[in-house]
Amino acid sequence: MATPPVCSYEGSDYQKRFWDEGDRAYEDRVEAIALRRLLPHGGPRLLELGAGAGRNTPRYVGFEHVVLVDYSRTQLEQAQQRLGAGPRYTYVAADIYRLPFAPSAFPAATMVRTLHHMADPLAALRQTRRSMSS
Template sequence: MTQQPLSPPICDYEGSGYEADFWQGQGRDYEDRVERIALRRLLPVTGRRALEIGAGYGRLTSELDRYGHVVLLDYSRTMLARARARLGDDHYTYVAADIYHMPFQPGQFDIATMIRVIHHLADVPLALANIRQVLAPGAAFILEYANKRNLKAILRRAAGRQAWNPGSLEPVELIPLNFNFHPAYMLMVMRESGFDVRRRLAVSYFRLGALKRVIPGGALAAMDGAVQTWAPLYSPSVFSANEARPDWPGQQGPAGDIDQPLAFRCPVCGGDLEAAGPDELICLADTCGRRWVRRDGIYDFKEPL
């Protein structure tokens, strides 16, 4: 975990073993399957340019393959390098950047997803406003968040084994930079950030070691899929389908044209960027002039040259 200047603290996955230590052979087949079921339910059928925010090593990226182009954004260069090794370059653009300092011109995506990321964000309103900014009016944004009002937390609280109240609206920080959110808080903050919440799914209800040991992942995931749409939101994870409201007053300037090539902007000053070489961009703002590079197929907007 590192503290970046001019940014809220970031949960830094640089060099982390997230893929091997958390997913591969770690008994989370059920979680992976139910997240795919939820995504398939909520994602639009067609789209021109999708942004996967906090894409990690690209675990779920294949769910976005049906769209015209996919941009993977993550703060961790090593995660993106792993994603690129798995997925290649044909259909994808890899961008190392911070959600709090987006490197895109406004309004350039008609789809965005952010799964298993917001629980690491200390400044949710700022992150959501930045995301809204890069989406076209009417764009779909699928968000997953960890739900503080889950059954296990309610039972622990009732048994006197948990100090924090799962029913209160404010986020709870369970360990540093790991937050759980109340569905009503998320509803409020999404609306304030320029989104209409269209649909919510209760996901991962059966995330219990005892059940996972006796019921195969596929069968348990099918049970989850059968309850996601109607079960009340007391599950550990919630998927929310949201639409970027066209009349959002926070919009800075006109939305870009999704059919044009992806246009970056300087993540430090917001200035326009121009190509300064095959793999180099320069900021045109008078007082900036920062240079940004693409190294090993990954645009690096974490530090200028």
């Protein structure tokens, strides 16, 4: 099945340029508040789609395991440098349109600053929903 084109951040210095040096502390804090209010307090697994360099990942404190998905390996490498290679995190290079997970595998999922990159957002949301248990 053909899938829509991907807006990959392979090789991008997005985290450094946009966040670390971009004077965006206010936006970053607003996201922290939104995530705290919108997410369940915790659970066994959280799926983070379009995780990038893992900027938001440390905020998922109540979840035992976080699976970070990004199309770009270099973004996942940056995330691993930030978060470490410990057992709490799994780094998966995959396309959101073809998620390699069993149906209903995750009780919670996030997709931050990524949906607007999707040529077919409905297909991306359908894949997300399929991976979620509730």
